[in-house]
Structure formats: structure tokens, C-alpha cells
Amino acid sequence: MHVDGTEKKWVILSVAMAFAMVGILTAYAINHNIVPPSNVETIDSVSLHLSAEFAEDKLGLRQTEDGSLVVTMVAARYGFYPQDMKVPVGTPITFRIASADVLHGVHTAGTNMNTMVVPGYVSEITTTFPKTGKFPMFCNEYCGLGHDYMWSRLWVVPKDEIKLGDTL
Amino acid sequence: MTTQVMDSKAGRLSLANIWIAFITFLLASLMGVYQVAERSGFFPQIEVIELYFRSVSSHGVIMGFVLTTFFIMGFGYWIARSTLHIPLWGGDKLGWLGFLISLGGTAMAAIMLFIGKASVMYTFYPPLMAHPVFYIGASLLVVGSWVWCLQMIMTMSSWKKQNPGSPVPLAMYAMTANSILWFITSLGVASEVLFQLIPWSLGWIDTIDVGLARTLFSWTLHAIVYFWLIPAYIAFYTLVPKAAGGALFSDEFSRIAILMLLVFSVPIGMHHLYVDPMQSDGWKFVHMIGTFMVAIPTLITGFTVIASMEVAGRLRGGKGLFGWIKALNWDNPMVLAGGLSLLMLTVGGWGGLVNAAYSMDVAVHNTQWITGHFHLIFAGTTVIMYFAIAYYMWPSLTGRPLYSIKMARLQLWLWFIGMLVLTLPWHILGLIGQPRRIGAPPYSEEFTAPWVPYETAMLVGGVILFISALLLIINLFFSHFQNKAVQRPVMEYAQPLHPVLKLPGLLNGFGFWTAVIAVYMVASYGYPIVQFFLMETHGTFPWSI
Missing domain, CATH: 2.60.40.420 (Cupredoxins -  blue copper proteins)
Structure with a gap:
């Protein structure tokens, strides 16, 4: 399997970016206590x-x-x-x-x-x-x-x- | 063998599928113009709300289910023939059977939509109830496409048996991935329709659990987007570099990206339910992480495609950091569409990160921002590649040259411009609070006054898009039904820069990956579905629109 050096760097960067985005969003949500409406409560x-x-x-x-x-x-x-x-x-x-x-x-x-x-x-x-x-x-x-x-x-x-x- | 499968009959199955896709597409584009006119509020004389929601429902069903499914089936059959050079598994006859099942289902659903018995949106929205024939028709459309899935998978598998150890050509590999993706993702909506909507609409059961129905629909609702998108990616990888005169930068990474899309895209649908009350925030969070993982194959694709274009540009004598861009043959419809599509993907993908974020979605959920987002990603990024694919395949399918390359270029540019003029204002309208799926609502003017300039732009965008849709049909029609016959050109696909002689089994088959998806699906959707059978729920009786 052929892997180009630049491409390898880009893949690592892409993975890092995806995790960074999730990390930032999670930190922000926890910090500001942002929870989407999710109470799972039924009613007739x-x-x-x-x-x-x-x-x-x-x-x-x-x-x-x-x-x-x-x-x-x-x-x-x-x-x-x-x-x-x-x-x-x-x-x-x-x-x-x-x-x-x-x-x-x-x-x-x-x-x-x-x-x-x-x-x-x-x-x-x-x-x-x-x-x-x-x-x-x-x-x-x-x-x-x-x-x-x-x-x-x-x-x-x-x-x-x-x-x-x-x-x- | 090449000549045997490229005879005049060979393209008929693909042509029939693609013509159904584009004829219904033209009709739905016309509805689109009517909808922006009605929605703008500038023409009170055409405001008939019953007709408007009939139109919105029809537009959504046609663009989302009919255009896509038929186009992808037609493209898939042609890829199977032109890359593998063996007859379809089950023969063309089985393909025609699937086509007729899907067509019959489409006709049933369309009649109910057009007479106003199914104005429930393409998302079905129980407890609003449509006519049972609509649900049955929609199911048949999907069942017909399962025949296609089976033929894609089995044709690839018989080719592998005949060519042990050889890498499956990338286009076919990716299209087979797409058929597996579609089969797995359509099971969600199929369960909703078969076990809930049809029995309920026939009166066999009295009530429906809307929470369960929405959860099952969400299973389908995200990965379906990748079912639509993968054909565009196939064009990015194999047709755009070919048309530009270059090579595919990396065959292996293209396969890895496709496999990542296949595995990551199905178990994340709950991001459509971020503000739904019947799922807990923990599951929503898990699905958000999964959603962001899809950014990885998307970014890899961006790299591979741009690198492939750079190879082509440099082969054409482009120099310097950006000189290769200028050197590319932008007058070629496939190259042009590839460039415009990537631009729209960049803007639309950025918007998508906002909707995908658990903490930002509330600001835009169900606003016109969402409509702007998916029009840019689907109708823009994806469908513009369908046009380019059709132009590219047409001579080999019909045995006639393309009627006008100039018209094709104009059509692609108009689609790009129209889509930006339509969707960028929609994003802004969403940010200032305009809900999606409204007509011309009688809200107080203090709230709607800021909307006016953006609604004017939307109207202009809608008209430009309709003109573009017309040009597409005119060009394809005159190409197909002209007297000037040419020798059928062979469908050509870009070859990888580094030839792939041997591949690890994992990059040449799907067995392992299908098992991974099954485990991932059970993990991410198991409890969220089972919970409805564990807690006391109250079903809802049907309501008319």
C-alpha cells in the first residue's frame, strides 16, 4: 500500500481537527451548562x-x-x-x-x-x-x-x- | 468483452432510470419556483396554503427519494458494466423488475401527493396521516431499490470470484459500498412504514408512538444523505481527474474515505433529534461525537481530490503555488462541476458543523438555516455532480454526442450561482429566526420586516435554478434524440498515480465492515429504540392535515 508523506500528515491533522472540534464543543457545553431538552417523560x-x-x-x-x-x-x-x-x-x-x-x-x-x-x-x-x-x-x-x-x-x-x- | 456490454441495448436500463430521475426533477424544480414565489409573500394572489404544502411535500419526496434513487440506480448499473465488463448478476431482466417496482411505487405516491392526500412532508410526520397508498407507494420505491442493492453486491462478488486477488475497480467498489449503505440505512424508515404507518393508516392499529417513529426515521435520515453524496464522490475520485487529464492521487485513501463514510454515517442520525424530548442527552452526545467523525473522511476526500486536480494542472504546465488552478481545463463540464461542487461543499460543510453541534443547534434548529444548509450540500454540491455525470455518460449511453457543451457549461454556472443566491440568504433568514416550512405567514410585520431583502434574493435564486433545470433537460433530450450517431465512447475512469496491484482484503471487500456497522448500530440505536418498549408510552390517534 502506497502512502504519500503529505497525505499522511493531512490525515493526522484531520483526525486531530475532528477531535478538537468535539473537545471544544464539549468543554463549552459543560462550562455553560448547555443541555438540549431531553427529559424522556411521557404523558397522555x-x-x-x-x-x-x-x-x-x-x-x-x-x-x-x-x-x-x-x-x-x-x-x-x-x-x-x-x-x-x-x-x-x-x-x-x-x-x-x-x-x-x-x-x-x-x-x-x-x-x-x-x-x-x-x-x-x-x-x-x-x-x-x-x-x-x-x-x-x-x-x-x-x-x-x-x-x-x-x-x-x-x-x-x-x-x-x-x-x-x-x-x- | 468490452464491445459485448457496450451494445446499443446495454445502456437502456441506465437511461430509463436516469430519465425518470431528471423528468421528475424538472417537475419538482417547477414546484420550487412556485414555492419561493408563494413564500416571499410578494404575490398574495397565488397564496393557496393547501396547494403550497402539497407542493412542499411533493418537492421533498421527489428531490429526496425519486431523483436520487433512480439516478443512483442508473449510474450504478452503468458503473458495474463499464468497470467490471461482466453481465449484471440476475441479468438486465432483474434490473427492469426493480425499476418497475420502484416506478409503480413512485406513481402511487405521486398520485396521492398531487391530489393532496399526502401533504405530510417527505419526513411523514405522524400523527398527521396520509392516504395508505402513499405509504405503500413509498415502500415500493425503496423495495425496488433493494433489487438494485442486491445486484450491485452480487455482481461485484461474482467478479471477485472470477478475478481472485485483483482489486475491484474503485468506482465499483464505492458504488457497492453505497448500495450496502443504502440497504442498511433504509431499514429504519422501512420499519417505521411497515410496522407503524401502514397498519395505522389502514386502521389495523389505533395509535402510533410518535417518539418511536421519529427515532426510526432518524436512523435513515442522516446516512441517506451519504447515499446521495457518494456518487458525487465517485465522480470526484474517478471522473474529475480523468476529465482534467490527470490521475487519482491515492486509490487506497479513496477506499479508506469511502469505508469511513460507510461505517460512520449510519449510527449518528440522532443529531436530527437534538431538541426532541423522547431521547436523553447522553445518547444525543454520543451521536454528536459520531457525527464529527464524519469530518475525517470528508477532509481526506478534499485532499485527495484537490491533489488529483493539482497533478492534472501541473501536467498541463501550471507552475507555482496556485498556477496549476489556472492551467486546468475549466471549460470541461466535469472539471467545472467538480470545482463548483467543492466550493459549495466547503461553505455548506462549514454550516453543517453548526447544526451538528449539540450546543449550537438550538440557535438554528428548524429555522430556514437548515433548509439553506441541505440545499447547499445536497441540491448544490451533490446534484451538480449528477448533472456532470449525466453529461459525461450520455455519449456512451446513447451513442450520440452531447448536443451542446456550451449549454452544459452555462447550465452548471447558473446552477451554482442560483444555489448561492438562494441558500446564503436562507442561512441569514434562519439566524434572524425565520422558521422553515412556512408559507407566507401572517406574523406581525415588526418580526417579518427584516426578512424582505433576503426573500427577494431567494426568489431570484429560485428562478435562476429553474432556468438551469430546463437547460439540463433540453440538452439531454436533444442529445439523446438527435440523428447524429457516434461510435459509443468507452467510459473512462482516472487511474491511480501509483498503480494498485495488490490490496489488503479489508480494502477490497465489505464483510468485516458490515459486521462493524451492525455492532455500532446496536450500540448506538439499540437502547434508544428498546426504551419505547420498556417505559409506559401513550400512542397518538391519527390527525388529518
């Missing part, structure tokens, strides 16, 4: 309205007993509920989202709040919004002919503007 999408967590009057921003903030949301053709929500700036917020029907996605454009919403499973994603402002929340997965109409707004506001409801 047919009876969300009867569940303790996703019934209509339970949706929205809440504070748990340990003080952390949780947003409970339902994605259903063709909207996110509750719509036009307010959340505080600079605070870690955990979104828990379930689909009442088909596959959806939610992306708060301009932020890293981006997850699929799969019927039968609960999506959970924790993030902190660094800037105040009005952000669109787009459904980013084709969910039927009304998909274009599925979006809402998220208001990131100063912390003192938020009045929290009941604790979970």
Missing part, C-alpha cells in the same frame, strides 16, 4: 385537560416551592397556550410544554429557547433571557394547513413587573 396527550399539570387553569408562569420559575404551556393546533406571556429578564426559567394533538415545535426567535413538542411526551427546556423585549414564539414544525397561523408573543420584562401566581 388525549387527556391533557384532566392532568394535574396541563389543565387549562394551571397554564402559565408559576413559582415552585424552591423558588424557581416554571412556565407550563400547551401547544395545540394552532396556537400556544397561554398566549402573550410575560417572563422576567435574567432569571432561569423552565418551560414545560405538551402537545394536545400533533407534532409541533417552539422557537423564541432571537434566543436559544427552541424545542420540539412531540405528542405523548413532555418537553422541558431551561433558559435565561438576557435582554428585555418582545419576542415572537413561532411554531417551527409543520403541524397542518394552519401551521402559518401558529405563533404567539413572549414579553421579557424587568423582574419587578412580574406578579407571580400560585406556587405549584
